[in-house]
Amino acid sequence: xxxxxxxxxxxxxxxxxxxxxxxxxxxxxxxxxxxxxxxxxxxxxxxxxxxxxxxxxxxxxxxxxxxxxxxxxxxxxxxxxxxxxxxxxxxxxxxxxxxxxxxxxxxxxxxxxxxxxxxxxxxxxxxxxxxxxxxxxxxxxxxxxxxxxxxxxxxxxxxxxxxxxxxxxxxxxxxxxxx
Numbered sequence: 001x002x003x004x005x006x007x008x009x010x011x012x013x014x015x016x017x018x019x020x021x022x023x024x025x026x027x028x029x030x031x032x033x034x035x036x037x038x039x040x041x042x043x044x045x046x047x048x049x050x051x052x053x054x055x056x057x058x059x060x061x062x063x064x065x066x067x068x069x070x071x072x073x074x075x076x077x078x079x080x081x082x083x084x085x086x087x088x089x090x091x092x093x094x095x096x097x098x099x100x101x102x103x104x105x106x107x108x109x110x111x112x113x114x115x116x117x118x119x120x121x122x123x124x125x126x127x128x129x130x131x132x133x134x135x136x137x138x139x140x141x142x143x144x145x146x147x148x149x150x151x152x153x154x155x156x157x158x159x160x161x162x163x164x165x166x167x168x169x170x171x172x173x174x175x176x177x178x179x
Contacts, residue, residue: 004081012074019066019102027062028055030110038130050133050141057145061152062109065159069105072163073098079168101163108159109152116151120144 032041043051080094121129132140 008074008078008081011077012070015070015073019070023063023066023106024059026106027059027109031055031058031113038134043134048133048136050136050138053138053141054133054145054148057148058113061113061148062106064152064156065105065109065112066102067105068156068159068163069102072101072105072167076101076167097168101166105159105163108155112151112155113148116148117144120147 032039038051040051040055044055076094076097127140129140129144133144
């Protein structure tokens with residue numbers, strides 16, 4: 001039993017290590033292309049700390065969503081490993097479910113953060129955040145970063161609930177209460 005739990009823990013560790021680099025790369029590439037207000041990559045090359053801070057917060061918030069998918073993947077694996085023989089969906093189906101949960105969490109991260117940035121920048125057009133970030137305005141970067149963090153925390157809770165609802169359940173048997 002301990003060896004099985006250790007193997008599941010190792011799987012979780014390897015899963016997270018394997019997802020770290022692709023998460024950073026995909027998130028960075030998507031937001032570099034999606035941001036029309038300013039070129040975050042060019043600004044970071046100019047040593048613009050405000051742009052770097054915003055990029056760091058975006059990566060951190062995307063990771064929060066991926067953690068939801070990874071937790072769901074781990075729980076599905078645990079349930080399958082500890083379920084009585086023949087009651088699990090099979091390894092291929094389980095791998096598909098895990099991949100679907102991880103992909104959905106990454107997609108939700110990209111949608112949430114992108115939508116937050118776009119809507120907030122549209123509502124606060126008079127602040128000209130793109131120009132402020134280009135000038136290296138740390139106050140503007142901190143403010144925009146906090147907006148992203150708050151929206152991530154709010155939507156992440158919904159993602160946790162959705163992930164739990166979509167996770168397959170196993171029967172633990174039937175208990176007869178009364179004859």
